[in-house]
Amino acid sequence: MSAALKLTDLSKTFPVGKRLFGAPKAGVKAVQPLSLTVEKGETLGIVGESGCGKSTLARMLVGLLPPTTGQIEIDGAPLDNADPATFGQKIQYVFQDPISSLNPRKTIRQIMESPLRYLHGMDAKARTARIAEIFAAVNLREEFLDRYPHEFSGGQAQRIGIARALAAEARILILDEPVSALDVSVQAQVLNLLADLKKKFGLTYIFISHDLAVVEAVSDRVAVLYFGSVVEVGPADQVFAAPRHPYTKLLADSAPVVGRPLAVPEAKETELPDPLNPPQGCAFRARCPRATEVCGVAMPPLETHDDRVASACFYPY
Amino acid sequence: MSFLRLLSRNRLALAGLIVMSVVVLLAALTPLLPLPDPDVTNTAERFKKPFSEGALLGTDHLGRDLASRLMWGTRLSLAVGFAAAVAAATIGAAIGVIAGFYGGRVDNVIMRGVDMLMGFPYILLALAIVAALGPGLMNALIAVAAVNIPFFARNIRGVTVGIAHKEFVDAARLCGMSNARIIITEVVPNVIPVIVIAMSTTVGWMILETAGLSFLGLGSQPPQADLGSMLGEARSALITNPHSSVVPGAMILVIVMAINLLGDGVRDALDPRLKSGALSRPMPTTMVRRTDPVPQPEGDGILSLRDLQTQFHVKDRIYKAVGRVDLSVRPGEFLGIIGESGSGKSVTALSIMGLVASPPGVITGGAVHYKGEDLIGAPYATLRRLRGDRVAYIFQDPQATLHPLYTVGAQLIEAIQSHHRTSTSEARARAIELLKSVRIPNAEARVDNYPHEMSGGMRQRVGIAVALANDPEVIIADEPTTALDVTVQAQILALLGDLRRERGLAIIFITHDFGVVAQLCDRVAVMYAGRIVEEGPTDAILNAPAHPYTARLMACVPELGQGRRQLAAIPGLPPVVDKLPAGCAFADRCPKAASACRSGDIALGALGPARKIRCIDPEIPVQEATA
Structure with a gap:
């Protein structure tokens, strides 16, 4: 296998307290420098709670946000300029809210035609043929093409969003919480469709979600994000079954599971670290049962263990 | 033609539309009407009274036919007013869209310029422009358009900022569209309704302004007639021959009234918030229209629903959101209601205390017995006494349920004092106690926090504290943890579990998550399409689902x-x-x-x-x- 996507030291700092001239007063490090590799045909799950930087990461990957540092390589070629049109042909994005990602004043046909027209310069005939092909692949009827987005249910709208991403013929899809706005019975339909499409078109997925069970069900590997950094990354079946990082363990223990009694996995009533005033050392230290003074001095590096799981902790399980 | 139907619901707007149509039609047909030349003077016939021979509305100080001048003048005033409105809207919207779309420095520079324009008094600015350009109708039009540009620019900029951050704009970028194309095909079509609304409410004002400039002699030049200049010329004969100023004055009144009424109607018909009925104030309790006999209470539940039916009557459609639901909860019991969106679980919960918005909600049958007393159709005073006191709710989104302008302490105190006569200091002490009971660290300081100063998990704890404020017997929790992160959700669920043990609360817990149900609930009811399809002990159902x-x-x-x-x-x-x-x-x-x-x-x-x-x-x- 070769790398479809390689991130090197990618980070994003948002300026805070902008001034008319000169540098801003401070910066919020939404994503700390992180390096990740996604193999061709792999699904990499990214989990984390709100504010952990997963959406910022996703937006950088498709060129909607220019990274502060680092670079993105697709198929070995670096993508330097943050021009969504260049990105668009190689990497596409499926949005969380299927309805609001479709312009309410355009028909589905107009929405589907834009990537074919502006990314691939197809003529009208070629576009019609291609749309028919894609609609067949995502199980949508062609009669939907002349309707407007508000006429569709969430599940159907998400299929349209996926169809639009496919139309760009990118080989990598960033799926940003693609099913969290959907009902469970529809969620399974969309997840299965995504699995079929991946097989059929040889796609590579980055699947971002806050739902551990969904990520575990669809991913080959999982990266756990906390406060803008990867704290653990490894094969999906190992990361949640045998977490190494205390935060991963806390996440896994917090998920409500049928047959597990209710317990508070976290005894300390701590709040999340303040992004404007980030803690020294490990960001999870204040919530961590294993923390010692060492954790307050330096940020633990992400180290690979013998079983292919890497974690950023001085005292892993 | 739903737009026309919505518009015609507003009687005054409809009247405005009819009057305006007549005026515009007459103005358009003026050249075809058998009217004398408006500019031919005949001083022998000056100041003829209305309804006299050969001059329907009389003549003015130069003996010109007033009816003819009125028609030609109206034509000119309308044309100039509309042209100014279109010009102001186009230029203002273009500025607003560009500022809102690009944001940052572009926005700053443009909007400060607009602010500067707004710093001058309105009429002074118009006068200055006309003074610089010289009097004349065209220059008056430019002046009126220019002073109205800031209004449109600011309005449209605000709307554009919202649209520019929508996901479909990002999606268009990823489809390879250029910024210019995104503005034209994605942003502008979504802004047009706002432009139309803003225009419809300002056209009348602009006609008035043009007339004002003409009145001062800065607009239309003699002998050309427009409504303002007619009024200006008649001013000297106001006492002796009032009809010469009443005629144009009445026309201005009619036009501006009609346009403003129509404009309000257009705004109401186009505004999506108004269309969905957000401004039609719901009644304090859900409407009840029961035809079947009311069921009698049975069983030992503290709260029991029997045969409950809640419907939404929207136009000619009837949505049966809740179709004959039977449920019962005992003290100390945790009852789960599980279902997908649209299954009727939330409407069931809201129906209990008559909180379903009416219109369009109607409870069409069944009963909700709280300790044997039927709450459906109970007088408002009874429901009000029970709401939040004996039966309390916890909602999904604590951000939306807490008032952003009051401290959490003030909201807790309000919850206590609306049911119990206590002094504010006592209520405050109780509020701190409540915050402690929902495990908020440093409650003495936190009580003075505003909701935005707290995290999502903390806010939901406050939501629970508000529900607990009056020691209720039943709590109805509608997806209280859905908006929260898993680690926070675990804490909130554990808290609810503790509260039930400590206080013997009956809790109805609505969720779509089987894991949550399994951990908390004694019994569970599964809902589908407004009906309960399965009900029983949680373990039994989760181990061996029957439906x-x-x-x-x-x-x-x-x-x-x-x-x-x-x-x-x-x-x-x-x-x-x-x-x-x-x-x-x-x-x-x-x-x-x-x-x-x-x-x-x-x-x-x-x-x-x-x-x-x-x-x-x-x-x-x-x-x-x-x-």
Whole structure:
């Protein structure tokens, strides 16, 4: 296998307290420098709670946000300029809210035609043929093409969003919480469709979600994000079954599971670290049962263990 | 033509539309009408009274026919007013869209320029422009348009900022569209309704302004007539010959009144918030229209629902959101209601205290007994006494339920004082105690925080504290943890579990998450298309679901620890509740459906001693359920 996507030291700092001239007063490090590799045909799950930087990461990957540092390589070629049109042909994005990602004043046909027209310069005939092909692949009827987005249910709208991403013929899809706005019975339909499409078109997925069970069900590997950094990354079946990082363990223990009694996995009533005033050392230290003074001095590096799981902790399980 | 229908609902707007249509039509037809030349003077015939021979509305100080001048003047005033409105709207909208779309420095520079323009008094600016350009109708038009540009620019900029951050704009970028194309094809079509609304409410004002400039002699030049100059010329004869100023004055009044009434109507008809009825104030309790006899209370539940039916009447459609629901909860019991969106679980919960918005909600049958007293149709005073005192709610989004402008302490104190006469200092002490009971660290300081100063988990704790404020007997929690992160959710669930143990609360817990139900609830009811399809002890149902829907729904949900797998999806979509099929609502998606499933109503029957099911072919045999 070769790398479809390689991130090197990618980070994003948002300026805070902008001034008319000169540098801003401070910066919020939404994503700390992180390096990740996604193999061709792999699904990499990214989990984390709100504010952990997963959406910022996703937006950088498709060129909607220019990274502060680092670079993105697709198929070995670096993508330097943050021009969504260049990105668009190689990497596409499926949005969380299927309805609001479709312009309410355009028909589905107009929405589907834009990537074919502006990314691939197809003529009208070629576009019609291609749309028919894609609609067949995502199980949508062609009669939907002349309707407007508000006429569709969430599940159907998400299929349209996926169809639009496919139309760009990118080989990598960033799926940003693609099913969290959907009902469970529809969620399974969309997840299965995504699995079929991946097989059929040889796609590579980055699947971002806050739902551990969904990520575990669809991913080959999982990266756990906390406060803008990867704290653990490894094969999906190992990361949640045998977490190494205390935060991963806390996440896994917090998920409500049928047959597990209710317990508070976290005894300390701590709040999340303040992004404007980030803690020294490990960001999870204040919530961590294993923390010692060492954790307050330096940020633990992400180290690979013998079983292919890497974690950023001085005292892993 | 729903727009016209919405517009005509507003009688005054309709009247405005009719008057305006007549005026515009007359103005358009003026050249064809058999009118004398408006500019021919005949001083021998000056100041003829209205309705005199040869001059319907009389003549002015130069003996010109007033009816003719009025028509030509109206034509000119309308044309200039509309042209100024279109010019101001176009330029203002263009500025606003560009500033809002690009944001940052571009926005700053443009909007500060607009602010500067707004710093000058309105009429002074118009006068200055005309003074610089010289008097004349065209220059008056430019002046009126220019002073109105800031209004449009600011309005449209605000709307554009919202649209520019919508996901579909990002999606268009990823489709390779340039910024210019995104502005034209994605942003502008979504801004146009706002431009039309802003225009419809300002055209009248602009006609007035043009008339004002003409009145001062800065607009239309003699002998050309417009409404303002006619008024200006008649000013000197106001006492002696009032009709020469009344005629143009009345026309200005009619036009501006009609346009403003029409404009308000257009705004109301186009504004999506008003269309959805957000401004039609709901009644304090849900409307009740029960035709069938009211069921009697039975069982030992502190709160029991019998045969509850809640519908939404929207135009000629009837949505049966809740169709004959029976439920009961005992003190100290945790009852779960599980279902997908649209299954009626939230409407059931809101119906209990008559909180479903009316219109369009109507409770059409059944009863809710709280300690034997029927709450459906109970007087408002009774419901108000019970709401938040004996039966309290916890909602999904604490951000939306807490008032952003009051401290959490003030909101807790309000909750206490609206049911109990206590001094504010006592209530404050109780508020701190409540915050402690929901495990908020440093409650003495936190009580003075505003909701935005707290995290989502903290806000939901406050939401729970508000619900606990008056020691209620029943708490109805509608997806209280759905908006929260898993680690926070675990804490909130544990807190609810503790509270039940400590206080013997009865809790109705609405969720879509089987894991949450399994950890918290003693009994669970599964809802589908407004009806309960299965009910019983949580363990029994989760171990051996009897209804095909429950079984398939559970199979859909990935569960942590099961590894990578293909999920079993349910084909199709839930039915829309305004077109429910006869018989079982799940039949179309059920692999076991037989003709009997679709022929008639299927009752909620007993399955063993503790369980109930609405299915003629359960997944498990009855003996198993008993065991």
